Amino acid sequence: MHEVALAQSIVDIVREQTKGQRFGAVKRVFLRIGALASVEPEALVFGFDSAARGTVADGARLEIERTPGTAFCAGCGRDVQVAARVDDCPACGSAQLLMTGGDELRVTELEVA
Amino acid sequence: MCGTCGCADEASITIDGEGGEHVHVLADGSTVRHRHEAAGHAHGEADGSTATHQHEGAEHVHVLADGSTVRHRHVHALADGSTVQHQHEAAEHVHVLADGSTVRHRHDDGHSHAHVTDEAHEHLLPDGRVIRHSHEGGGQPHPAHGVVTGHHAAASHTHPLADGSTVTHHHGHDGLHPTEARRIAVEQDVMAKNDRAASLNRTRFEATGTFVLNLMSSPGSGKTTLLVRTLDALKAGGKPLMVIEGDQQTSLDAERIRATGVTAVQVNTGKGCHLDAEMVMRALARKPAPAQGLLFVENVGNLVCPAGFDLGEAKKVVIASVTEGEEKPLKYPDMFAVADLVLLNKVDLVAALEFDLAALERNVRKVNPRAKVLHVSARTGQGFDAWLSWLAEQSAARPATAAPRSAEVQVR
Numbered sequence: 001m002h003e004v005a006l007a008q009s010i011v012d013i014v015r016e017q018t019k020g021q022r023f024g025a026v027k028r029v030f031l032r033i034g035a036l037a038s039v040e041p042e043a044l045v046f047g048f049d050s051a052a053r054g055t056v057a058d059g060a061r062l063e064i065e066r067t068p069g070t071a072f073c074a075g076c077g078r079d080v081q082v083a084a085r086v087d088d089c090p091a092c093g094s095a096q097l098l099m100t101g102g103d104e105l106r107v108t109e110l111e112v113a
Numbered sequence: 114m115c116g117t118c119g120c121a122d123e124a125s126i127t128i129d130g131e132g133g134e135h136v137h138v139l140a141d142g143s144t145v146r147h148r149h150e151a152a153g154h155a156h157g158e159a160d161g162s163t164a165t166h167q168h169e170g171a172e173h174v175h176v177l178a179d180g181s182t183v184r185h186r187h188v189h190a191l192a193d194g195s196t197v198q199h200q201h202e203a204a205e206h207v208h209v210l211a212d213g214s215t216v217r218h219r220h221d222d223g224h225s226h227a228h229v230t231d232e233a234h235e236h237l238l239p240d241g242r243v244i245r246h247s248h249e250g251g252g253q254p255h256p257a258h259g260v261v262t263g264h265h266a267a268a269s270h271t272h273p274l275a276d277g278s279t280v281t282h283h284h285g286h287d288g289l290h291p292t293e294a295r296r297i298a299v300e301q302d303v304m305a306k307n308d309r310a311a312s313l314n315r316t317r318f319e320a321t322g323t324f325v326l327n328l329m330s331s332p333g334s335g336k337t338t339l340l341v342r343t344l345d346a347l348k349a350g351g352k353p354l355m356v357i358e359g360d361q362q363t364s365l366d367a368e369r370i371r372a373t374g375v376t377a378v379q380v381n382t383g384k385g386c387h388l389d390a391e392m393v394m395r396a397l398a399r400k401p402a403p404a405q406g407l408l409f410v411e412n413v414g415n416l417v418c419p420a421g422f423d424l425g426e427a428k429k430v431v432i433a434s435v436t437e438g439e440e441k442p443l444k445y446p447d448m449f450a451v452a453d454l455v456l457l458n459k460v461d462l463v464a465a466l467e468f469d470l471a472a473l474e475r476n477v478r479k480v481n482p483r484a485k486v487l488h489v490s491a492r493t494g495q496g497f498d499a500w501l502s503w504l505a506e507q508s509a510a511r512p513a514t515a516a517p518r519s520a521e522v523q524v525r
Binding site for chain 2: 002005006009010012013017018021027030031036038064068076084085086095096097098099104105106107108109111112113
């Protein structure tokens with residue numbers, strides 16, 4: 001996916017959320033990124049550093065929490081965890097998995113000082 | 114730059130026919146249509162020029178050369194009824210005060226006027242004069258000004274400006290600028306901005322009864338050839354047709370579409386690697402979506418980035434070609450995972466390439482059990498009956514609506 005556009009959206013969210021707040025600088029930005037969100041954290045960090053330049057988020061660090069991908073297996077009927085969309089069911093080996101979660105990309109918290 | 118494909122530069126997006134007028138989607142989901150009268154002034158230039166332009170909505174966003182955005186309004190009404198006009202040179206900007214003098218300063222966060230409502234404060238101008246004024250700020254505290262190292266012992270303090278002069282002003286209250294770290298809960302979806310614009314597009318399409326397809330593929334899969342043949346076949350049906358063409362550069366594809374007699378709007382994304390919902394909205398501001406018709410959005414040739422951006426379409430169609438090999442769905446699972454239909458193009462070459470059709474279908478199933486797969490050849494027309502039937506079924510399944518409503522569905 002397009003990490004720089006995402007980084008820009010994250011900076012926009014930080015600016016929106018800090019409007020009218022009293023603080024010196026944004027120190028950390030906490031993200032929750034699902035394993036299936038197709039985001040390359042390294043590229044996102046790089047994109048964020050440049051998108052944040054000259055803004056309230058300049059110099060802030062991204063803290064990334066990864067959440068697992070989840071799927072329902074049509075083969076064995078179980079809810080399972082997967083690392084990628086192409087994974088087979090870890091329980092029964094079936095390829096008939098319906099992804100049910102783990103594609104989120106959210107800003108959860110900011111730390112300011 | 115994007116680690117995946119080097120895209121980012123919002124400033125370089127151009128839409129043919131747009132001229133100076135274009136549309137911004139604001140934070141509340143409303144839209145602002147505005148134009149820049151002066152040539153040479155465009156969003157994306159951080160030159161702080163005073164080019165004349167007018168805005169129908171008060172608040173709007175400028176995208177600066179470094180990719181950051183500045184949200185501002187041009188005229189501030191002060192408590193005493195006078196107004197402050199200003200301009201921005203990136204974060205640094207100028208206030209023209211009621212007496213005609215100016216104050217140049219910068220805000221750390223790209224500009225936010227949020228002064229305490231009744232808190233008058235002073236600016237010391239370079240010539241030694243002092244100006245006292247206050248902002249109608251709705252009770253919000255003063256925003257941070259760049260480097261803040263701790264609590265100010267005196268209420269009055271000085272900021273050094275870029276030109277070497279200083280501005281001294283006064284906060285008149287305790288407890289500002291806390292140094293201890295604290296957390297602010299946010300919980301915001303990063304895709305929310307695009308999703309909001311996509312949902313506005315979808316509402317408009319429903320209102321006009323327009324069936325919209327988002328066509329995605331790698332470069333060279335035969336997407337445009339397939340589209341041209343499809344349009345030629347559909348023209349006889351009498352439904353109004355339109356195409357939005359996304360490419361980084363050139364209007365070559367739009368010209369190929371126009372040669373069929375169908376209206377095409379070219380969107381050049383510059384360095385951008387995908388279309389987003391706002392670009393589609395801007396394109397539609399040029400040419401309205403065909404009422405009770407079909408709109409094909411041909412995305413930028415790229416099997417990665419377009420997958421994540423909802424444009425407001427009814428269905429996503431991914432085009433793969435047999436020359437690309439059977440493993441494409443496994444290599445680019447995110448794209449195939451969002452497809453409603455996979456069109457396997459160039460099937461007239463299957464024999465020559467010893468392409469394994471069963472393996473391709475198996476790989477599609479693996480990442481997307483619900484996608485339908487159709488085999489076509491844009492060159493020979495093979496498989497087009499099934500593809501056109503799918504189109505007819507899907508577009509007929511859309512909720513039938515009356516003739517387009519006027520003003521409220523127009524982008525403003």
